[in-house]
Each structure stands twice: as C-alpha cells, then as structure tokens.
Amino acid sequence: NTRVGVLALQGDVREHAALLAHLGADVVLVRRPEELSSVDGLVIPGGESSVIDKLSRIFGMQEPIRTAIDAGLPVYGTCAGLILLADTVLDGIDGQESFGGMDVDVRRNAFGRQTESFETELDVPALGEPPVRATFIRAPVVERVGAGVDVLASLADGTVVAVEQGSLLGTSFHPEVDGETRFHERFLDKARTRAGTSVR
Numbered sequence: 001n002t003r004v005g006v007l008a009l010q011g012d013v014r015e016h017a018a019l020l021a022h023l024g025a026d027v028v029l030v031r032r033p034e035e036l037s038s039v040d041g042l043v044i045p046g047g048e049s050s051v052i053d054k055l056s057r058i059f060g061m062q063e064p065i066r067t068a069i070d071a072g073l074p075v076y077g078t079c080a081g082l083i084l085l086a087d088t089v090l091d092g093i094d095g096q097e098s099f100g101g102m103d104v105d106v107r108r109n110a111f112g113r114q115t116e117s118f119e120t121e122l123d124v125p126a127l128g129e130p131p132v133r134a135t136f137i138r139a140p141v142v143e144r145v146g147a148g149v150d151v152l153a154s155l156a157d158g159t160v161v162a163v164e165q166g167s168l169l170g171t172s173f174h175p176e177v178d179g180e181t182r183f184h185e186r187f188l189d190k191a192r193t194r195a196g197t198s199v200r
C-alpha cells in the first residue's frame with residue numbers, strides 16, 4: 001500500500017491524516033528524517049508557515065525535506081504548506097525561510113484582515129466537475145508563476161490560488177475541511193507512481 005506522510009510540526013495535521021487514511025493510504029506523521037525517508041509523498045498542512053519553518057529547522061527537517069523535494073518526492077502543500085513550497089515568500093516574518101521547490105512567488109495573508117476567511121466555488125479544469133468548494137483562511141496567493149508551473153485554479157479576478165509543478169502541488173485553500181478529496185487523490189496518484197518506480 002502507498003505510504004504517505006503528513007508533516008506534523010504544527011497546523012491541521014489530523015484533518016489531512018484522516019482524509020488520506022479515508023482514501024486508503026497508510027499515513028505516517030512525519031517529525032523526523034527517518035519518518036520522511038519511509039514515505040512516498042508528503043502533505044504540508046495549513047497552519048502558520050513561519051512556525052512550521054522554525055520548527056522544521058529546530059527538528060533538523062529543513063535539509064531533509066529540501067533534499068527530498070529535489071529528488072522528486074511528491075508534496076502537496078495547503079495554505080501555509082503552499083507558502084513553504086514557494087521559492088520566494090514575499091512578506092515572510094522573522095527571517096522566515098521556505099523549503100522551496102516551486103518556481104512561484106507567494107504572498108502571505110494576501111486577503112487582509114477584513115476578509116481573513118471566506119468560501120467560494122472554484123472551477124478547477126484539471127479536476128473536472130463539480131467545481132471545488134474552497135475555504136480560504138488567512139490565505140496566501142501566488143503572485144508570480146514561473147514558466148514550468150501550471151495554474152490549476154484562479155479566482156474570478158485572476159488571482160492564482162492553485163498551482164502544480166511536476167511532483168509538487170499547492171493550494172491557497174483547505175480542501176480537507178470541506179470533504180473535497182480530489183486534490184488529495186491527485187497527490188496520492190503521484191505518490192503511487194513514485195512508489196512503483198523508486199528504488200529506496
């Protein structure tokens with residue numbers, strides 16, 4: 001069976017773990033390098049990206065995660081997780097770093113205070129019908145998309161909120177809180193493909 005991890009330093013770890021288990025994966029909560037090397041995919045949850053960044057350095061996870069991303073590990077980042085996958089974080093706080101891997105610029109808390117949270121229906125052509133019910137919670141947006149990056153979804157005003165680059169997938173919003181399974185299934189497909197082809 002496919003073994004995938006949820007980075008379990010901070011954030012909505014349990015919601016992702018439950019959804020992945022519901023989809024039939026074996027789920028590992030990843031806090032150490034050994035746990036990371038036992039999985040064929042990793043979800044980076046929503047939460048607070050600056051805290052996850054700091055804890056990843058304290059726990060000695062930053063380099064292993066960067067190395068795994070370079071080696072093609074499928075990674076799905078939601079919200080804070082998307083921020084951590086971005087090569088450039090436009091307004092990080094406190095010397096915030098990211099793991100990087102996706103050729104995008106991401107802006108944190110892009111919707112400001114008044115509209116910190118909202119829900120909307122999103123067309124995601126790569127996922128087909130029906131549209132995605134998307135919950136944005138102090139969400140980031142993608143402000144620049146590099147040449148190798150596919151935009152999977154944008155808001156009506158053109159703001160980019162879901163991106164994919166090879167093995168990496170990122171959404172500004174939180175499918176795991178709406179019972180939306182298609183992004184996680186897409187991630188699991190990549191993990192399964194990798195499990196079938198990799199020599200570990």
Ligand code: GLN
Nearest residue numbers: 046047048049079080138
């Ligand atoms: N604003 C948070 C951050 O900067 C992200 C919020 C979320 O993950 N829901 O990390």
